[in-house]
Amino acid sequence: MKSEEIYNAWKERKSQIDIRENFADELMNQIYQYEREKRKPLFDGPRLIELISAHRFVKAGVVTAGAVTGFVRIMFVVYAFLAC
Amino acid sequence: MTQETQVIHQVLQGDIESFRLIVERYERPIARMIRNIINNRESCEDIAQDVFFTAYRKLASFDPARSNFSTWLFTIARNKSINALRKKRPLSMSELPQNSDIHNPSDELAEREFFDKLDAGLEALTSAQKRAFVLAEFEELSYEDIAQIEGVRTGTIKSRINRAKKNLAKALKEIRYEK
Numbered sequence: 030m031k032s033e034e035i036y037n038a039w040k041e042r043k044s045q046i047d048i049r050e051n052f053a054d055e056l057m058n059q060i061y062q063y064e065r066e067k068r069k070p071l072f073d074g075p076r077l078i079e080l081i082s083a084h085r086f087v088k089a090g091v092v093t094a095g096a097v098t099g100f101v102r103i104m105f106v107v108y109a110f111l112a113c
Numbered sequence: 114m115t116q117e118t119q120v121i122h123q124v125l126q127g128d129i130e131s132f133r134l135i136v137e138r139y140e141r142p143i144a145r146m147i148r149n150i151i152n153n154r155e156s157c158e159d160i161a162q163d164v165f166f167t168a169y170r171k172l173a174s175f176d177p178a179r180s181n182f183s184t185w186l187f188t189i190a191r192n193k194s195i196n197a198l199r200k201k202r203p204l205s206m207s208e209l210p211q212n213s214d215i216h217n218p219s220d221e222l223a224e225r226e227f228f229d230k231l232d233a234g235l236e237a238l239t240s241a242q243k244r245a246f247v248l249a250e251f252e253e254l255s256y257e258d259i260a261q262i263e264g265v266r267t268g269t270i271k272s273r274i275n276r277a278k279k280n281l282a283k284a285l286k287e288i289r290y291e292k
Binding site for chain 1: 140
């Protein structure tokens with residue numbers, strides 16, 4: 030076999046490709062799923078709860094924010110009471 | 114407006130199903146390019162899907178005035194292939210693609226040996242040389258398009274392809290001397 034023939038045969042082999050039949054279907058499903066996710070409102074109730082419970086730090090942040098807000102509110106009440 | 118630009122416009126207007134036309138048009142070239150760069154048949158389709166998904170998400174950023182769509186898509190594929198190569202494990206010779214069209218066992222053996230040498234020669238190229246070579250030889254893109262994909266000058270691409278061809282020619286010569 031001549032070098033050129035070998036090279037051309039190799040090149041032809043490298044140019045062949047079989048991809049799975051449902052390649053486009055799988056991809057389109059992924060895209061439709063992405064679009065559905067995108068259209069969901071960002072902060073609907075169940076999604077917000079899901080988001081908070083899924084991350085430890087978010088959970089800790091929400092509890093801390095609640096505690097700080099409560100404390101500030103109590104301080105306002107105390108201040109208002111003392112001012113009278 | 115080309116037919117492709119029209120399809121892109123339709124997708125951007127909300128006709129998601131039109132994107133299938135783009136996928137069906139480019140699934141083979143993109144998967145082939147990735148396979149020839151990363152040399153892994155199993156993961157090339159997953160990476161190709163990732164390429165199309167990224168293309169879909171970023172479709173609004175495609176500017177037909179700056180490049181044609183195929184160049185833009187191949188640029189995404191190029192970047193994904195580079196990322197995949199960084200994570201890739203070394204490939205054994207048994208995983209290299211095989212040709213099943215040959216009937217004479219001795220021919221098959223000899224040709225397999227030639228192909229293995231060429232595959233090894235391709236693998237031995239630098240990543241940039243290999244990408245330029247694959248895009249030019251297997252995808253038959255112009256040097257200008259490859260330069261745009263790689264973000265370098267056309268002269269750099271010519272030199273990378275020449276060096277790649279020289280190295281592969283050397284691999285072929287070695288076989289002939291061994292025989």
